[in-house]
Amino acid sequence: MELRQLRYFVTVAEELHFGRAAERLNIVQPAVSQQVARLERELGLQLLDRSSRHVRLTGDGERMLREARAVLAAADQASEVAADLASGRDGLFRIGAAPGLRDRLERGLSTLRARTPNLEVQISSASTAECLTALRSGELDVAFVRGEVAAADLQVVELWRDPLSVLLPMEYRCDDGVKLIDLAGLPLRLASDPWLRDELAAACRAAGFEPTIGRPADDLEAAIVEMSTGAPAWTVVYGTACEAAEGALWMGPFAPPMSAPGQLVTGDGHCLDELVAAFG
Known part of the structure; x- marks a missing residue:
């Protein structure tokens, strides 16, 4: 799908006439027809109801018109x-x-x-x-x-690319890198980050276990305090810099390394x- 196709479609939808749309766009009519038809094929939708007497928007076309205008406005x-x-x-x-x-x-x-x-x-x-x-x-x-x-x-x-670092209780420290399977018994606390959540869930499954999801960690500082003084858990941060609770938590790499x-x-x-x- 190209911006040119969307622009041609919007112009036809506004004019409801391929000839007038071509005049507005300052191109020949066959080019407009071809690009709109190509857009319909790529989307798998019929956007326009064509006959020898009229051109009308279909239901799908009306909805697509709103989205196309938004895309063009942003562009x-x-x-x-x-x-x-x-x-x-x-x-x-x-x-x-x-x-x-x-x-x-x-x-x-x-x-x-x-x-x-x-x-x-x-x-x-x-x-x-x-x-x-x-x-x-x-x-x-x-x-x-x-x-x-x-x-x-x-x-x-x-x-x-940002390395992914694991933050967890000091007793799980491993300077050579923490293996995911060694964390199978700990709850995983994450911020509301769909990509990171899905990435870690898939990595844990590949390592042979289903992660136990703990409470969200949208406020990392609060989560660090809770993890250092309460029930053991682990979380993941982007990069390698994080103010962990000294003596209670450790942050380091995964083995094998993970990145985002x-x-x-x-x-x-x-x-x-x-x-x-x-x-x-």
């Missing part, structure tokens, strides 16, 4: 921001970011500000799902998230190469 917004960045004009650059990315964001923004000194930046901490929704609606220009991202309507580039992809996500039309160069 147009991203293009405007990219144009401002490329030309050096002042503007607001809105970033969605997972927690713990301060160093990467500071390095990247320093690079961008070298070219656009008065660039105004607004950073929001949000989950991956929230970032994707905001990108599609045009509320964000770019997002930096962890985990795999499936979003055919957005540009996704893996910029880095760090992704740059933006709308189509953004200056992707420049963003990769700045934040990579």
